[in-house]
Amino acid sequence: MILHRFKTVTSTQSVSRELAEAGAPHGTVVLAEEQTAGRGRLDRRWDSARGLNLTFTLVLRPRIPARDAPLLTLGAAAGLAVAFGLRVKWPNDLVTGEGRKVAGLLAEMDTVGDRVGFVLLGVGLNVNQVSFPATLPNATSLATISGPQDRDEVLERAVAAILAWSEHPDRLTLWRQRAHTLGKHVCIGSTEGIATALRDDGALIVGGVPVLAGEIG
Numbered sequence: 191m192i193l194h195r196f197k198t199v200t201s202t203q204s205v206s207r208e209l210a211e212a213g214a215p216h217g218t219v220v221l222a223e224e225q226t227a228g229r230g231r232l233d234r235r236w237d238s239a240r241g242l243n244l245t246f247t248l249v250l251r252p253r254i255p256a257r258d259a260p261l262l263t264l265g266a267a268a269g270l271a272v273a274f275g276l277r278v279k280w281p282n283d284l285v286t287g288e289g290r291k292v293a294g295l296l297a298e299m300d301t302v303g304d305r306v307g308f309v310l311l312g313v314g315l316n317v318n319q320v321s322f323p324a325t326l327p328n329a330t331s332l333a334t335i336s337g338p339q340d341r342d343e344v345l346e347r348a349v350a351a352i353l354a355w356s357e358h359p360d361r362l363t364l365w366r367q368r369a370h371t372l373g374k375h376v377c378i379g380s381t382e383g384i385a386t387a388l389r390d391d392g393a394l395i396v397g398g399v400p401v402l403a404g405e406i407g
Contacts (some may be wrong), residue, residue: 191217191349198224202247203298203312209249210300210308216251219349242319243331244345250309252357256301260392260402262309262356263297268365269355270295270313273347274332277370280385280394280406284315285370290330292316311356315348317341362388371406378404 192215199205199222206220224240252262260281267278276284276292284293296312316331317339332339355361366372371385376396381404383397393400 191219191346194218194220196220196222198222198226200227201225201312202245203296203310206247206249206310206312207298207300210310214249216249217349217353218249219246219345220249221246221345239319243317244313244315244341244348246345246348247310247312248349248352250311250356252306252309254306254357256299256304256306257391259297259299259306259309261361263295263311264365264388264392265356265358265361266311266352267295268361268368269351269358270315270348271368272355272364273351274344275335276368278365278368280369280371280388281392281403286330286335287370289370290328291326292330292332292335311352313348313352315344317344362390362392376406378406 202220202222202225209218209220222245225245250262263282267282267284270284270293271278277287279285282295283291285291293313293315298310300307316329318333319331320334322329332344355364366388371394374385375383376385378396378401381396381399381401385394385396387395389395389400393402
């Protein structure tokens with residue numbers, strides 16, 4: 191693991207993009223204590239308590255077609271779920287068995303023709319924060335679940351899990367085993383029903399309809 195550690199950045203995604211475009215190798219990590227413009231999925235702001243949690247981006251250089259890139263995130267999420275005793279909520283959240291959110295993933299891809307050039311996999315992981323604002327009523331952390339954590343050790347475990355599972359041939363099987371979403375009634379945009387299966391291309395089957403992108407409401 192090549193680690194770039196910062197006190198403050200605009201976002202780890204932005205810094206890692208600059209490094210990736212300059213040739214940073216597979217497995218490069220950009221970690222920041224504070225982001226002034228951190229973002230999650232759907233361009234939402236990502237806030238994290240300084241000095242308590244982990245906010246980092248991992249540069250991945252898989253030799254795969256661009257169409258298979260979404261599977262990297264599913265594999266990474268499944269690997270993280272196993273590493274920390276969590277469940278996966280489609281498409282990219284890590285939650286407790288009760289559905290409280292511990293982490294979120296954000297993937298951005300650069301392509302070369304129809305192949306992946308690199309993927310920037312951002313991770314926001316609640317580690318030692320035990321008090322959350324009222325705007326995050328469903329948030330929790332590893333410390334709340336199992337006591338205070340060594341953040342450097344958590345980072346090593348997290349990166350190792352992502353690298354081991356993002357391209358693992360059994361990643362979807364593992365995702366299904368760790369799924370929090372399957373069997374539940376969900377609403378994704380205009381599609382509503384029971385989430386019955388995860389298709390091999392990463393689509394969630396909801397009421398018999400495949401959904402490739404969106405967020406569970």
